Amino acid sequence: MADTIGYVSSVQSLGAVDGPGVRYVLFMQGCPLRCKCCHNPETWELGKGTAYTVDDVMQKLSRYVSYFGEKGGVTLSGGEPLLQTEFATELFSRCKSEGISTCLDTSGCILDDKVEKLLTLCDTVLLDYKMTNEQDYFDFSRMHMSQADKFLEKLDDLKVTTWLRQVIVPGINDNEQNVIKLFELKKKYACIEKLELLPFHKACVTKYEQLGLDFPLKNTPEATKSQVNELFEKIQKKF
Numbered sequence: 001m002a003d004t005i006g007y008v009s010s011v012q013s014l015g016a017v018d019g020p021g022v023r024y025v026l027f028m029q030g031c032p033l034r035c036k037c038c039h040n041p042e043t044w045e046l047g048k049g050t051a052y053t054v055d056d057v058m059q060k061l062s063r064y065v066s067y068f069g070e071k072g073g074v075t076l077s078g079g080e081p082l083l084q085t086e087f088a089t090e091l092f093s094r095c096k097s098e099g100i101s102t103c104l105d106t107s108g109c110i111l112d113d114k115v116e117k118l119l120t121l122c123d124t125v126l127l128d129y130k131m132t133n134e135q136d137y138f139d140f141s142r143m144h145m146s147q148a149d150k151f152l153e154k155l156d157d158l159k160v161t162t163w164l165r166q167v168i169v170p171g172i173n174d175n176e177q178n179v180i181k182l183f184e185l186k187k188k189y190a191c192i193e194k195l196e197l198l199p200f201h202k203a204c205v206t207k208y209e210q211l212g213l214d215f216p217l218k219n220t221p222e223a224t225k226s227q228v229n230e231l232f233e234k235i236q237k238k239f
């Protein structure tokens with residue numbers, strides 16, 4: 001059973017921004033979306049990446065377990081980990097049996113019985129909620145907002161602790177109306193523990209150049225942490 005292979009684009013041994021505490025983060029290969037702000041275009045194509053078994057991962061992360069503390073653990077990010085649900089499920093079952101916290105970073109693009117089973121093994125889900133209206137959502141990511149909503153409803157049904165996250169891009173979604181809608185979602189769904197606004201940045205430009213790809217937001221200014229915090233705090237006061 002532990003022979004299932006996961007294709008991994010890269011690993012961050014001690015990440016601090018992908019879920020609670022300090023985490024061992026696996027960026028899985030493959031993603032069906034094409035978000036205009038994507039920082040990891042090298043993960044898009046399926047069939048690339050390094051092959052790992054669950055045993056490989058457990059062995060590699062064992063040296064970092066002592067750093068996890070109470071909150072930390074393992075995060076599957078990407079790319080889109082839901083393209084490799086079987087591997088993710090096996091890995092998270094092993095983590096749970098060894099008392100290691102599990103976190104899934106996803107767009108919510110797939111929802112079937114296998115994904116539902118995986119969700120029951122997640123201590124936290126980071127749901128990347130791209131925009132707050134259907135047209136912008138699809139234009140920005142090539143995924144329908146209704147799919148993200150369906151996924152969020154399932155997380156709520158299953159009572160999975162959820163962090164709703166959105167990258168804030170100047171001139172695209174850095175407006176109050178958008179953030180109000182995110183806070184409304186937080187109010188509506190008890191599963192949402194936290195809302196995170198992430199400032200858009202362009203550290204990925206070199207990756208696009210190396211891959212010979214055009215970065216659609218190359219001429220868009222970056223957002224600063226203070227701009228995003230200001231927007232967050234302003235709207236938070238209304239709720």
Ligand code: SF4
Pocket residue numbers: 031032033034035037038039040041043078079080107141
């Ligand atoms: S879902 Fe994530 S990995 Fe996929 S295109 Fe969007 S930002 Fe990139």
